[in-house]
Amino acid sequence: MTETEFVRPELPVILPQRDRAAVIDEILAERLETVIPAIMREQGVDFWLLMSREYFEDPVTATMLDAESMHARRRTILVFHDPGNGQPVERLTVSRYGLADLFEASWSPEAQPDQWQAVADIITHRDPAKIAVNFSDLTAFGDGMTLSQYRAFTEALPEGYEDRIVSGEALSIRWLESRTPRELEIYPGIVRIAHSIIGTAFSREVITPGKTSVEEVQWWYRERLAELGLTPWFHPSVGVQRQGREGMLRGSEVIQPGDLLWTDFGIAYLRLNTDTQHLAYVLKPGETRAPAGLVAGLKATNRVQDLLLESFEAGLSGNEVLARARAKALAEGLDPSIYSHPIGFHGHGAGTAIGFWDNQNGDPRGAYPVQAGTTWSIELTNYHKVPEWGGQRVDFRSEEDAWFDGERVRFLDGRQTELTLIPFD
Template sequence: MRELGKAAASLALAAGLLFAPASLAARDGAQDTGPAIALDAGTLTTLPMRERAAIIDGILAERLETVLPQVMREEGVDMWVMMAREYFEEPVVASMLDARSMHARRRTILVLFDPGEGKPIERLTVSRYGLAGLFEPAWNPDEQPDQWQAVADIIAARDPDRIAINTSDLTAFADGMTLSQYRAMTARLPETYRERIVPGETLALRWLETRIPDEMELYPAIVALARAFIAEALSRAVITPGATTAADVEWWYRDRLARLGIAPWFHPSIGIQREGEEGMLRGDVVIEPGDLLWTDFGITYLRLNTDTQHLAYVLKPGESEAPEGLQKGLANTNRVQDILMEEFEAGLSGNQILAAARARAVAEGLDPSIYSHPIGLHGHGAGSAIGFWDNQDPDPRGEYRLRADTAWSIELTSYASVPEWGGQRVDFRSEEDAFFDGERVRFLDGRQTRLTLIPSD
């Protein structure tokens, strides 16, 4: 789908840029810097909906042609059957709907079949409506009124050895088969085919987690868009110290995105750490000079998600820099990022990477908490967890093995005592989006290495 190069350029121009998104290899210089792509948040615009749809459908078509056969063949599955009801779409089916099909229509059933011998994957939809030519309609209700029998007939005609359905005790991404639909489908199947049904857990995770080159052409610019909103939010354009509350900034984000037709995938967060105050202050608390601000913000654009956390310091009158202790705290967090990314290795579990990174960080005298996760078609994406904020020990959700061509939110914190705040323990949270190519992890748009400064006068 080589037309995406033009689409990426259109995205750049629509954002007020004069660049074409570079390859990740050319972004190595962004590894230890701030934003690799400079955006003027005040001039941001977004693509018209028709252009967005063309990009979404083009990427989906490419994924169906490349990712789908790869994961089915490597997992030894020759048929994958999925189903969803209108307004109750399971994650994999939702990811396979074209840009005009915002929901499954009535009941949408997808049947994917590998005939073998290197032939293309057969993509069928057993539903009343086609899906933009990406799936071939395979049911005529006038000839066979029973939709479930139509599915059974398709299965019998192809005689697959292994029929995957999305069931999982561990992850919602692969647990889309409801009990009622399972009963209805298997009631029409002869026993010989019921015995061939296997869980599609790994299939679902691999389909969702794998990023293709066309997606990675766009992803850096999408991350840059999100970071531009953060830069605007953590500035005097939005914050007036002594007047603006944390909640004011959160709702500014929502209003700003709504005007541009961009969706947040969670409500933005603003937290305040203040000398002499314990923990994060939130809500209607007024932002004051001397505060350390934290924000957590993410958008969904062209079906790709971002997830970013940055820190800002509100200068007191007469200050030109943040206290050294606060600057050192962010530097500690950057060091934990470095350690974690160095421990990424294809084939290791999230739990193994967590244990190795924590051990190294602690040995260096740091006080880390690591809770990184995949990102992509979902904000908290399919794949292995690398720790949780409330659990730094091995977890069943961290047993899945890391794979190449996956995107990640490098999310973590380190704690440090700040001398200028009387030794108060401060939380230096950070989150930056990155790509793992199987050899190394690279930030998509740089990372924060210096506290953002907000003047108070």
């Protein structure tokens, strides 16, 4: 990890598919051995049941499939059982097909044709106190059990066991948001890949002022990722702010000298996601630097970042962190909007929200506590009046990926502190 971000860093080595699979399976094995016991004991749950149907995977199950299993097969049922007394957590698969060597196969369709009855037999034999299944009113990450499958499951249970069913929502969030040491070893390099690609996008290699349109840069990203064998988790965004024009100009708008460019770009690689927003200035003929007002605008956004990072505290809700950071920023005369989110297996990841661009006053999705050992997209903006643009209020958006260890927040591959400059010629 580094606090320094290079303007156009060299592209790291991108692994061939077979090597990627090896890394993915290595990380998954580590997570199953370490994260699962920790979160089940933390939540006081001794039995967790996950269910997915082919092409309709529970968000949690999808992250537990080995690298050669693209989807659940028919109906894939995973079981975690903690027998207590410090014994290892059992990992079972009640499925027609196995799942690498990560879960013990525990169903013979020939001996017991009814898959749900096989699950019920496992439960009866182990007699757990709590049976967690994934249902949630608040988050899709903990809502993977469908009504039809829940009915089939409970109909197979012996009398009295249905009363032991609890929500797996907290387990789902904790599994998805927790990062392991091995993941943290590779995550900065994944972010560096994204930064390198953005560095090329915001250069004369891609942009010719007066000729290149906003949407051409967006589709350049897509083509470049296809060349590299990488995947975006959303269509790249590019926009222009221009003196005398309101809002963000998009689509077929041609990039001109004097424009302030913005991009929002994210990739998925080795099952981890990035999310980055950077700014660039297109120099006018004869210019060698950006106007001072634009430079000051980015500096003010960096200050809001600082105030947000120092407001993080494990155990506080996302809403409380938001309120802390906004109060500090407003006291300094800044004009912030904060909308940061967890990141990891998903771009908009599991965990608490720290604001939304359309709600700066707290939200039910921000009631969950900030947890140590989690990764974040520090996403926000500060609006700044630029004297050189006649006092126009300009939106200085920024987003950088970071790690919260419980004491402090560190950027995975630095943050943008200087505008990228794109020369006129």
